Amino acid sequence: MSRKRVLTAAKLFVGLALLAWVLSSVDWSTLRGNFVRLDAWVLAAIVLVTLLEFGTRFAMWHALLRGVGQRSVRTVAEVDLSIKFINHVVPSKAAGHAVAPLVLRQFADLEWSDAVGIAGSNTALYSLFYGLIAIVGLAVFAFELPLWLLVGIAASTGLYLLGATAIWATGFGVGTQSGQRLLAISASVPLVGSFVDRATGALPSIAGPARDRFQATVTDPPVVIEYALAMAGTIAIFPAIRVGLLLAAFGEPFEPALLLPIALVTAYSLTIMPITPGGVGVAEFSALYVFLALGVPEAAIVSAILIDRFLGVYLPAVVGWFPMMNVDLGSLLRGESAADERA
DSSP states (O other), X not given: OOXXXXXXXXXXXXXXXXXXXXXXXXXXXXXXXXXXXXXXXXXXXXXXXXXXXXHHHHHHHHHXXXXXXXXXXXXXXXXXXXXXXXXXXXXXXXXXXXXXXXXXHXXXXXXXXXXXXXXXXXXXXXXHHHHHHHXXXXXXXXXXXXXXXXXXXXXXXXXXXXXXXXXXXXHHTOSHHHHHHHHHHHXXXXXXXXHHHHHHHTSOOOOTHHHHHHHHHHTOHHHHHHHHHHHHIIIIIHHXXXXXXXXXXXXXXXXXXXXXXXXXXXXXXXXXXXXXXXXXXXXXXXXXXXXXXXXXXXXXXXXHHHHHHIIIIIHHHHHTTTTTTTSOHHHHHHTHHHHHHHO
């Protein structure tokens, strides 16, 4: 068995072990009782919030595709859900983002340069906004989190901002040598260096016509505003409403409620680390201990987090398998579409 397969198997084992640890904390009889007692309006609200979250998820790509013509709901849905699926068969979000140009070519029928520019815009905006929100979370909750968790979240936040800096610098052709030197230094840091090396290595390379598309996209105010609002709904607002409804229904409301979106973004930030595919196990583990540190009872938060992750992450990934059924995933991951374009 090759070293790569052994490493992949080890990562999957780690993810499943962490998820099993979280699941072992679930009082299944209490959870079943909580569900039985849920009011119909709460269930209806959770379904509605999840549907709205799907809408904002698609709106992120709709915003980015403005410059190449309006795209149908089906197109943006196929792009988003396919990338969500791929994120769960590759080690990290960064690697999943690196496949985005190939997905865009497959479903949006774009020129290679446009696909790379738009994919780079997505990575740049997502990393920047997520990193900034996570910094706010660190500032707000720093004195309540255990040191080991604070260090892990700080490292993952740093990766988001490092990736954002690298992709913005590449996209505008400035500070390339300084950026490469910074990445090289960061990759040599003990413990997190290997994560930096793998995550930044997955960032798309932007040059030539792709750079023009990138610059046109990230400097267009309507695009950036629509993307930011859609992203806020996808990663913060709607997940917070869903988790807030569940915690309140379980008799353990989160207070102050206005901080719940920031708490969730901060708790899930570790998913950028290339530890397990799609952050399976890692996100649930980190979220559990973040909310325990914030005073939320274990039984309530474990149930709420598992439901939130299923509806907000695993369900879209499963649905994303359907548009990928007619795609050769192996060829896509090897970048054969890119090779065909350049040939």
